[in-house]
Amino acid sequence: MRTVILQAAIQVLIPIFFIYSLYLLFRGHDSPGGGFIGALVISIGLVFHMMAFGVAKTKEVYKIDTIRFTAVGLFLTFIGATLSIFVGDGFFHALWTDIKIPGVGTLSSVMLFDVGVYIAVVGAVLKIAFTIFEE
């Protein structure tokens, strides 16, 4: 798998994957997309990188610790869910602020939830892929 073509190409393509995945993530609320889809896009990119360079290099270059990713992602979803308790609403109530970031959307606990989903899925898929590849 370690062909020169793949190696050269993937190095250029990963930033594009990343930007596209973020775009899909933040666009999800109003148009097709969302956390899960975005996460899959970037995972595909990183899996190709792993095939081209090997797991160790990929982990090193992109500073990925898959277990930490899954844990952080899950934690963020948890926070997104329980944030509303602190304002007395009950859990899984969505909290919306009025801050609109252009290109990203309105900040809210729902967005936090989606970002958590994103990170967790990236972590989980990459962990599976890395483990299989390393074996």
Add this chain to the structure above:
Amino acid sequence: MIIVLLISFLLAFLALFFYPKTSGWLGYVVAFGTLGLFIYSLSFVPVVLEGEGWLEQYNWVPSLGVNLDFLMDPLSLFFLLLITLFGFFILTYATAYMQGKRQANRFFFYLILFMSAMLGLVLSDHILLMYIFWELTSVSSYFLISYDNHKEEARSAGLQALLVTNLGGLALLAGLILLGNAVGSFHFSEIIQHNLVGHPQYVAILCLVFLGAFTKSAQFPFHFWLPNAMAAPTPVSAFLHSATMVKAGIFLLMRLSPALSGSEAWSMTLVFIGGFTAMLGAAMSVNQLDMKKMLAYITISALGMLVCAIGLEEPLALQAAFLYLLAHAIYKGALFMTAGNIDKIQKTRDLRYLGNIFRTMPFTSAGVLLASLAMAGMPPFIAFVAKEKLYELALEQSGWSVFALIAFFLSSVVYAGIAIRLGYRLLFVPGLKSDEEDSAAEESAIGAPKQKLDVPPAMWLPPLVLGVIGLTVGWFPAMVKPFFNEVADRMTTSHKDLDLSMWHGWTPAFLLTLATYLFGWLIYRFRTPVFRVLHQLFKFDWLGPEQLYNRALERLDSFSVVITRTIQNGQLTKYLKVIFVLVILLLGITYLKYDLFPADWNFQQEIKFRRIYEFLPIVMIVSGVIMLLNESSRLTMLVALSLIGYGIALFYAMFSAPDVSMTQFLVETITLVVFTIILHRMPKNAVFPRSRRQYLVIAIATVFGVLMTFVLSSLQDFSIASDMKEFYVSNTAPKGKGENVVNVMLVDFRAFDTFGEMAVLCMTALGVMALIRLKTYRNNNL
């Protein structure tokens, strides 16, 4: 109130993340944080003593009536103070104890997590919320017991504790639900205002709740996990298994006693099981060589006494139980900590070889001495007053409940004997020398005095302070008297004003106490014959519950091996065949039975192609299937499968399901890539055998596909009218603040499902990692 809980959880996470970076002093920080919680809780005392308990409620799912409800009344405040005070001592102790141990941050995390769960348990008003914390204490106890996870005995002890307490926990859940339904409310504050004796489900509730309490508080026959739990590091034994977790069952019984007491079933069960446990624990402690195990059996015995006392239906009973609970926690916690100190310095806990501790470890010995005196029930310790109260209580009994008197007396005699063993013999009499010590002594410089080597102050101060507390509270009972009065007031209909003074005159109870000292000394004096008798008795332990547990587990193991071998032989094709055939059978039979197959077999829907390229997905799918069946190489088959997948994704796109389509595309791509990697690793010249099995597979697949088609098309005819579509479409924009219905559903309306799926996904990833790494580890080490 919830702030106490939140801070406690926060301390746990603080310890987890930051402890390694601080080389240990963070332990003191969290210890003092806990002390802060204790002081904060003290501020509630005046209010509660006025009789003004209160409720706090935080919304969780208000529409279902499930909320975070907390209750502060004398009972919960008592336990709150107990847990936080002990937490402070234990955390201080643990910080010094865990110096230099690997992954100590994990230890502190579990320990404080446990403390938080315990706090939640005693503060909960909603019985199911209490249940959640109950289970959380079991889980964190499991992690703590098996902390030294490289040791087999720690792992199995942890598992044993978990299984036994969880069994009780399940029963407890059932009992609590029945209880809530019977009373009509799931809140303790309302439950304790009803009494359920005579209710049709009273006996069931009683049995189930008893199961929960007895497993947690190590009563016979569920007592065997506690001595094995001594495999845990000493701070754990001192905290969980003497002062807090095992008291949770007692707490539950006290909490529910207004609702469940008043019947013979309640009293007799508690008195007999508690009394028997008390005597059993005491008897089993005598022969123990390991100091911690000895203390564990005495704990079992003391818990038995508490259970027995609660069963005696007297106004004095609960007060006496409370008092003894406090006294026991004080001296037992102190003793465990000193056991840990001795273990650390002398590197052994074997009581045969330990001796003359006073010379080498004076400060620890002071703690041992105070705690032993308390255990024997000497004045002026609070334990003496507590013991007297229990005797008073027992002496008032008549009929079958005189059993309580026998149980109390015999157990206390043993305690006194053990107290002499520890307080005198351990401290002042040299122990046996083991063989290595003998030769080592000869090799070292002759005449060199044994060095005074004791543990750091953080380790001998807590037990000493606890001993002093026991002394002080005994001397000045006025400090706690109004408290206990108030508690008993809440729990029973009438109460006697507690007379906690030291001297009551030559009452029968006092005479009994004197007799206890005498017999205790006699047991110590004639210990050798006593040992022998008990040794003979306990040869019957193959009949006992622990062996039952072990054998039950073994049988369960072999049973599951048999089943797994039959159903899951390791071949993926077989699993799939089983699944598909089962689905076909179930669906097929249902359809045939209810005559759901369409009468005429022409399809209701007309297939119209509006544009020519809508043909394309079908072409892709069909050609994919043909490629698959022609299999030339694995890679080709893989590509064929992906072709089919992309074709399906195209279908979704054409039928205006863009999110699903995108997901399908991406998932198809990822699985293609991952499969390619796997194929790459497989041996190159493996070839698929084309055999008869192949045709069977094709047949199953075809039948399955056809059946599914029928099901789906018939569903069109049986569509249920529901407002869900309308609801989601019309509410997405205003309430969900988004335009994409699918996504808004995933992360907002149905976010709870997504959350669960995320957790499952992460667990899957962990499982894959574990399985593959395990296989690699095995392969490498063969």
